[in-house]
Amino acid sequence: MRPQKILDSDMMTGLTKVFRDKGYEGASLKELADSTGLKKASLYHRFPNGKQEMAQSVFDEIDEWVKNRIFFSLRDKSEAPRARIKKALDNIRLLYGGGKETCIFRAFSMDAGMSLFEEQIKNGMEEWIASFTEIGIALHLTAGRAKEIAIQTLVEIQGSLVVAKGLRNTAIFETTLRRIENRYLNQ
């Protein structure tokens, strides 16, 4: 076995950056290669199924991160509910680079024959709503109200990313995170 020239983690960073910025169709193999420091053929060695497998791999990695850092934080019984919300929101801030980064769900939801990630995006959003609903209940909201606020939380985060990018002003994202925190903690 010959040693890898580029670490898997560095390669994933490069792939993620391009897919996030350009979407699935918009990301060309040339850009993916340049961004990782590998040549096209070397990417195919690591991903025999090509571009689709690269995208899936990026999607899965972020999905895993979100599960561990956001969903798990929200459900972590060793912390008080109020601390869980704060930690989850801090990790959301990290995930989106303080409002500079596009959501990978959204980047992959546009182009392509789509059905590629359609189901996984739906599942991700449902899990998102479920875990925010749980924390709402832990904070003594009714189940109905907790779900309402969970959906509203997802809507506001996605919307603030769209608007922050459009206006090139990340303050909108920060304001939104604070609004969400206040909604959960001051009632």
Place this chain on the structure above:
Amino acid sequence: MRPQKILDSDMMTGLTKVFRDKGYEGASLKELADSTGLKKASLYHRFPNGKQEMAQSVFDEIDEWVKNRIFFSLRDKSEAPRARIKKALDNIRLLYGGGKETCIFRAFSMDAGMSLFEEQIKNGMEEWIASFTEIGIALHLTAGRAKEIAIQTLVEIQGSLVVAKGLRNTAIFETTLRRIENRYLNQ
């Protein structure tokens, strides 16, 4: 002059559908041709500058619609402020097909060398916020609070479109429109 086989308005409908669903890079000339009923070369006869001009034309048409039906409604002094909000929200519902359609700003914001529409999207969002700020002031909010709510309105609409599409559930969009209406009218 030989007669047009396809009316401009029907052609625009076809172009709009493809660009909205696929984004700029995702829309191929073959799809654009099929969707309009014209052949590729005929599209080039009508748009000598090619795909970019087609996209610009779609963008401009929607931009115009939004100016007339949403921004103008909000500022129409011949109507009471409460009626203006209701009319604007009805037109927003129409614009997005009750939550089924993607926002063209968002469809064009992802791929490409981007700078294509970046500035026009920014301007559109700024006008959006400005006109909703005005209606807030007409409803006796302070200027600061009116702007806050205007931004929040844009964030919620964009977010609800993203989430409604991801979950394939337009109810989220409808709920959001009602929330916005209540925020303006019940205070």
Place this chain on the structure above:
DNA sequence: GTCTATAGCTAGATAGAC
């Protein structure tokens, strides 16, 4: 495991007949 070279195809765009 990584590379150069290239296959095979489809994209956007054009020429020229009608």
Place this chain on the structure above:
DNA sequence: GTCTATCTAGCTATAGAC
């Protein structure tokens, strides 16, 4: 104004040397 036929460039993907 619309079409068929075609060009070129770029795409995804593969073969095979090292």
